[in-house]
Amino acid sequence: MSVAENLGEIIKTIPAHVQLVAISKTKPVEVVLEAYQAGQRVFGENKVQEMVAKQEAMPKDIQWHLVGHLQTNKIKYIIPFVSLIHSVDSQKLLEAIDKEAGKKSRVVDCLLQVHIAQEETKFGFDRNELLTLVNSGALASYSSVRVVGLMGMASFTDSQSQVRSEFRGLQQLFLEMKPIFGNLFTQISMGMSGDYLLAIEEGSTMVRVGSSIFGERNYPV
Numbered sequence: 001m002s003v004a005e006n007l008g009e010i011i012k013t014i015p016a017h018v019q020l021v022a023i024s025k026t027k028p029v030e031v032v033l034e035a036y037q038a039g040q041r042v043f044g045e046n047k048v049q050e051m052v053a054k055q056e057a058m059p060k061d062i063q064w065h066l067v068g069h070l071q072t073n074k075i076k077y078i079i080p081f082v083s084l085i086h087s088v089d090s091q092k093l094l095e096a097i098d099k100e101a102g103k104k105s106r107v108v109d110c111l112l113q114v115h116i117a118q119e120e121t122k123f124g125f126d127r128n129e130l131l132t133l134v135n136s137g138a139l140a141s142y143s144s145v146r147v148v149g150l151m152g153m154a155s156f157t158d159s160q161s162q163v164r165s166e167f168r169g170l171q172q173l174f175l176e177m178k179p180i181f182g183n184l185f186t187q188i189s190m191g192m193s194g195d196y197l198l199a200i201e202e203g204s205t206m207v208r209v210g211s212s213i214f215g216e217r218n219y220p221v
């Protein structure tokens with residue numbers, strides 16, 4: 001099936017309150033444009049350089065989301081255009097984004113990435129670190145970032161029940177944090193090609209789907 005056909009099939013399965021972020025990492029501009037021409041306007045990348053290059057090459061009404069780990073020295077390259085950073089995995093990074101966004105007089109929306117998987121390698125806050133951030137009072141001092149929700153990646157496993165329980169845990173944490181973060185705190189980014197339907201059942205508001213739209217990637221990222 002073509003990219004446009006894949007996209008059409010996926011959109012049919014996604015309720016209106018859930019946003020589809022098309023993860024275009026490793027795919028060339030011509031291929032990503034097929035999704036654009038089919039109407040998709042929200043794209044996600046996991047590497048700064050690749051996102052910058054595609055942003056320059058592609059139509060300017062695209063909303064670009066960063067979903068991969070962000071190094072502080074690269075923040076400045078995405079600040080002018082990024083519409084949401086899903087992968088804020090430390091207070092230090094949040095502070096650095098606030099600083100860079102301030103320099104450009106931008107306010108940048110961010111999600112805090114929460115470690116929900118069993119694997120050791122995934123980045124992110126755990127519940128205690130989130131509470132530490134909240135209790136530090138630091139959030140009130142940031143004028144150029146807005147924390148609009150949480151993001152998580154489930155374990156890479158065949159166990160549906162484990163994935164479901166990890167998503168459920170993230171939703172519970174979201175509900176616990178919502179009164180503290182306030183009205184802007186509305187998004188739960190969870191679910192990828194293999195598990196986005198499960199994620200939606202467990203309260204996802206944003207799914208990040210790559211290979212089901214664009215096909216398998218040729219190299220691991």
Ligand SMILES: *Cc1c(COP(=O)(O)O)cnc(C)c1O
Pocket residue numbers: 023025046067068153191192193194208209210211212
């Ligand atoms: C690559 C990636 C996705 C998309 O994964 P697929 O399985 O191809 O849908 C989603 N989220 C993040 C953070 C990614 O790096």
